Amino acid sequence: MKDVAGGKKKAGKNRYGAQRSSFSLVEYIILFIAVAAVATVSIFVSGAVDDATDGNTAVTALVTGAVLIVLSAALCAAGAAFRRACAEKPVKEILRATDKMARGDFNVNLKPRHIWGKYDEYDVICENINSMAAELSKSEILRTDFIANVSHEIKTPLSVISNYAQMIRLKNLPEEEREAYAAVLVSASARLTSLVTDILRLNKLENQQIFPEKTKLNAGEVMRESVLAFEEKIEAKGLQLVCDIDDVAVICDEGFLEIIFNNLISNAVKFTERGTVFVSLRNDGDYFRACVRDSGCGMSAETGAHIFDKFYQGDTSHSQEGNGLGLALVKRVIDILGGEISVESREGEGTSFTVRIKKL
Numbered sequence: 001m002k003d004v005a006g007g008k009k010k011a012g013k014n015r016y017g018a019q020r021s022s023f024s025l026v027e028y029i030i031l032f033i034a035v036a037a038v039a040t041v042s043i044f045v046s047g048a049v050d051d052a053t054d055g056n057t058a059v060t061a062l063v064t065g066a067v068l069i070v071l072s073a074a075l076c077a078a079g080a081a082f083r084r085a086c087a088e089k090p091v092k093e094i095l096r097a098t099d100k101m102a103r104g105d106f107n108v109n110l111k112p113r114h115i116w117g118k119y120d121e122y123d124v125i126c127e128n129i130n131s132m133a134a135e136l137s138k139s140e141i142l143r144t145d146f147i148a149n150v151s152h153e154i155k156t157p158l159s160v161i162s163n164y165a166q167m168i169r170l171k172n173l174p175e176e177e178r179e180a181y182a183a184v185l186v187s188a189s190a191r192l193t194s195l196v197t198d199i200l201r202l203n204k205l206e207n208q209q210i211f212p213e214k215t216k217l218n219a220g221e222v223m224r225e226s227v228l229a230f231e232e233k234i235e236a237k238g239l240q241l242v243c244d245i246d247d248v249a250v251i252c253d254e255g256f257l258e259i260i261f262n263n264l265i266s267n268a269v270k271f272t273e274r275g276t277v278f279v280s281l282r283n284d285g286d287y288f289r290a291c292v293r294d295s296g297c298g299m300s301a302e303t304g305a306h307i308f309d310k311f312y313q314g315d316t317s318h319s320q321e322g323n324g325l326g327l328a329l330v331k332r333v334i335d336i337l338g339g340e341i342s343v344e345s346r347e348g349e350g351t352s353f354t355v356r357i358k359k360l
Contacts, residue, residue, distance in 0.1 A: 034075055039185050041071060076247055090122045106137035149311035149324070153195055160188040198325040202310070205332045212253035212336060219288050219359075220247040222254055223281045226261035234277065244280040248288045250359040256333045263326035264292040264353050271351070272296035287339075288359055293352040298345045307343065 007213045015251045090113065110130055112123035112208035119127070134354030167173075168181045223245050234241050268277045282289050299307070306312045308331040311324035334341050 021069070034078070037071075041067065043058075071303075094122075094125060094129065101129075101133055101249065103138065104140075104344045105139060108133035111269075145311075150199065153311065153324075154192065157188040157192040157195070161185055161192075195325075198329060202325055202329055202332065205329070205336065212256055214251050214253055216249065217254055217257075218247050218249050219250045219252065219257060219290075220245045220281050222257045223261050223279065223290060226258060226265055228280055230265050231271050237269065237272070238274065239269065239272055240276045242276055242278045244278075244282070246282050247281050248281060249360065250288060250357075252337065252357065252359075256337060259333050260330050260355060261290065261292075263330050264290075264355075267326060268292050268294035268296070268351075275350070284356065285360070286358055287356050289353045290353065290357075292349065295350040298347045298349050298351055300347055304343055304345055 011293050027337075093110060097110055100108055108129065110126035112119060154203045164181045164184050168178055168185070173181075201210070227241070227243060227245075231241075265277070266278065268279075272294040273296065277295075278291070278293040280289075280291045308327050331341065334355060334357065337357050339355060341356075342354045343351065344354075345351035
């Protein structure tokens with residue numbers, strides 16, 4: 001048997017302590033004793049028959065042959081029973097487990113035959129199958145939750161579009177109301193478009209179908225443009241905007257930086273009813289450090305533990321302003337860029353996001 005590199009695989013122990021050889025030393029000893037016992041009995045019987053028949057070779061050979069056949073048959077039967085106990089039974093258990101998983105039932109828990117540290121190959125296979133079943137079960141739960149969340153998020157704007165589309169068809173509807181209904185339709189359509197776009201983008205990022213196209217750019221200028229995109233909303237809410245943005249030359253993907261900055265600033269504006277939104281970007285050696293801080297509602301430690309989960313919205317009072325995918329996108333983009341993000345927050349005192357990414 002050869003490994004990937006083409007060399008012969010040596011006997012030894014894997015990470016579970018299992019022997020890589022097909023048979024253990026004990027099994028070799030048992031086989032040797034069985035064969036030796038058959039040979040010894042045959043020789044003994046041959047000598048006894050030879051003495052009893054006064055050297056009659058034909059009778060001696062016939063009896064010895066019969067004894068050999070009986071003992072060989074018994075040895076084969078014992079070997080078959082041993083094989084059923086040590087090989088066929090665990091193989092059947094593994095086949096039942098894999099068949100169960102193939103039918104979508106991941107409630108599988110194969111029990112190893114030996115204690116930890118003395119596993120054989122079957123025990124290792126059992127552990128691996130248990131691990132795969134657990135991971136597939138988690139993936140199935142995530143898939144089901146994802147579908148449920150997507151269905152819920154799509155259902156809301158579709159319901160709004162359907163209701164207002166019917167109302168806008170009413171005859172003798174005042175022009176002002178018609179324009180108001182049309183504005184609601186446009187808003188619901190924009191929300192639905194944003195949701196679908198974010199889902200597709202996140203799916204591509206998670207499946208590595210989008211790769212960063214790194215170019216030389218000014219990270220400070222990218223952040224300034226992101227801030228300007230929210231200037232109208234900031235003024236409408238009467239928030240104070242404080243910026244401390246330096247020019248930092250980086251080699252990065254501009255689109256990825258826009259995803260990070262836009263979502264962090266959007267959250268800061270969304271969750272701050274009054275007070276200050278602080279935005280900064282500074283040089284930090286081989287890295288640049290971006291910070292978005294607000295004086296909004298903040299969040300609890302329990303909420304903070306889930307903010308990067310897809311569709312998670314800790315503060316449901318602002319659920320109409322987003323779809324719960326923004327921070328999941330931010331986290332995935334930062335992971336692809338090899339950066340890091342940290343969060344500090346207290347309920348009623350605001351939240352601060354800090355992003356650190358390599359300049360090259």
